[in-house]
Amino acid sequence: xxxxxxxxxxxxxMQTPSPSASLLDAPEMAARIASRLPAFTRAEWxxxxxxxxADMLARVREGQGASQPWLRGTYRQDSGRGRAGRVWTNHAGxxxxxxxxxxxxxxxxxxxxxxxxxxxxACEALRAHAxxxxxxxxxxxxxDLQFGDGKxxxxxxxxxxxxxxxxxxxxxxxxINLREAARLSAELxxxxxxxxxxxxxxxxxxxxxxxxxxxxxxxxxxxxxxYARQGYVPFxxxxxxxxxxxxxxxxxxxxxxxxxxxxxxxxxxxxxxxxDAGQGRVPISVGEISVRAR
Numbered sequence: 001x002x003x004x005x006x007x008x009x010x011x012x013x014m015q016t017p018s019p020s021a022s023l024l025d026a027p028e029m030a031a032r033i034a035s036r037l038p039a040f041t042r043a044e045w046x047x048x049x050x051x052x053x054a055d056m057l058a059r060v061r062e063g064q065g066a067s068q069p070w071l072r073g074t075y076r077q078d079s080g081r082g083r084a085g086r087v088w089t090n091h092a093g094x095x096x097x098x099x100x101x102x103x104x105x106x107x108x109x110x111x112x113x114x115x116x117x118x119x120x121x122a123c124e125a126l127r128a129h130a131x132x133x134x135x136x137x138x139x140x141x142x143x144d145l146q147f148g149d150g151k152x153x154x155x156x157x158x159x160x161x162x163x164x165x166x167x168x169x170x171x172x173x174x175x176i177n178l179r180e181a182a183r184l185s186a187e188l189x190x191x192x193x194x195x196x197x198x199x200x201x202x203x204x205x206x207x208x209x210x211x212x213x214x215x216x217x218x219x220x221x222x223x224x225x226x227y228a229r230q231g232y233v234p235f236x237x238x239x240x241x242x243x244x245x246x247x248x249x250x251x252x253x254x255x256x257x258x259x260x261x262x263x264x265x266x267x268x269x270x271x272x273x274x275x276d277a278g279q280g281r282v283p284i285s286v287g288e289i290s291v292r293a294r
Contacts, residue, residue, distance in 0.1 A: 023075060023093055024206035032207060033071065036214035039221065040100075041067055046074040047092065052099035053156055053173035060101060060160040060169045068169060071217050073098030077175075094180050096209060099173035100217050102224045111170065112285060113232045113271030114224070115157045118172045119143025120235055121223035122155060123242045125216045126176075126198075129208075133198050138244035141264075141273045141289055145176075146244050149291075150185070150193030152177055172220050176212075179203065232271045239267050249292040250275060252284055261292060 024032065026045045034043035049055055052072045059070075076092040104111070119139040126145065127134040138146050145153035153176040159168040177184070181194035196203050204212070226234060240246065245264035252259045252275060262277035272283035 022203055022205055024210065026075075029073070029206065029210055032210035033073070033214050033217075036211065037071065037217055040069045040071055040217070042070040042072075044070075044072045045098075046072070048076040048078065049074045050078050051173075052077065052097055053158055053171050056099045056101045056171045056173075057158060057160045060162050060171070063163045068101045068103045069217075069221055070101040071098060071213075073213060091180075093178065095175050095177050096213060097173070097175045098213055098217070099171050100220055101169050101171050102221065103167060104170045104224055104228060105167050106228055108168070110227075110231075111159060111168065113227065113235075114170055114172070115142040115155075116239060116267060116271045117223050117227055117232070117235055118155050118157050118174075118220060119145065120238050120242060121219040122153070122174060122216050124238070125219040126153075126212070127242075128215065129212055130198050131200075133200070137198065137242070139239070139242045140244040141239075141267070147193035147198050148191075150181065150191040150197075152193040152195070152198070170224070174216065178209075231269070232267075233269050235271070236267055236269065245273070245289065245291070251290045251292055252287050253290060254287040259287065264289070 026047050030043055030045035033045060034040070037043055052074055055072055056070065074097050077097050119142060123137060123139045123145050127137050130137050136148050137152070140146050143155040144151055153174055156173045158171045160171065161168050177192060177194040179194050179196050181192045181197055184192040243266060246266065248264050249261060250264045251261050260277050262275040262282070265274045265276050265281055268274055268283050272285045273289065274281040275284055
């Protein structure tokens, strides 16, 4: 499948033998994603890289490439990163990993809300592909995506500045588990979910995955534009529709220590989690949140 039109995004791919018969090879994956994202100036797909977020951040800091938005994805990462600097790797074909870079004309104080916004938008996009299982797809603040109580996807939002530019570029990266949830759950000692479970045991095909990537990327782009124009307030109700913590007892954790516990009650106008600890609602902007065992 080719890309037509003067404004079609540039396509780049690193090709090695396809990691799975159900996956498109890297050039074809890049082409199909690009054809679905005409507003993106660059769409790339690799069989392997260190970290798509790190690749994007380096490109921004070095002043490379055309204006954003960009997309860079891979079937395998050798040094992927999560929140709090956690490093992880995966086997080819077990996950979809991609990052998008966006110009965001906002002051630094407004950037933290992009973390829950990225989760809300991605969850909504995935729900559109989940069929009857859609209501079980939810977001655990700030932006983990869950299927039931199992982690389906993790999102990392980072920023960088191009040389001589005052406005930051925001990089949103996601890793979506495609398979091997049972093995990962056993290895990690916590519940993990995958897209095959969401789809009732049916693995996704290559073209379906290209559409999935493009739809999440487009949802992110639209959410960034809306936030820049209207702030976080429109996302309060959207978060409520996908909130995995609503009405649940949670622990607020920092540096491995429980600071306090309370009832999760949605987000405020700045995207902060609200936790009622018994003496009013406390807004949480940093730290980890865990659901209290009953």
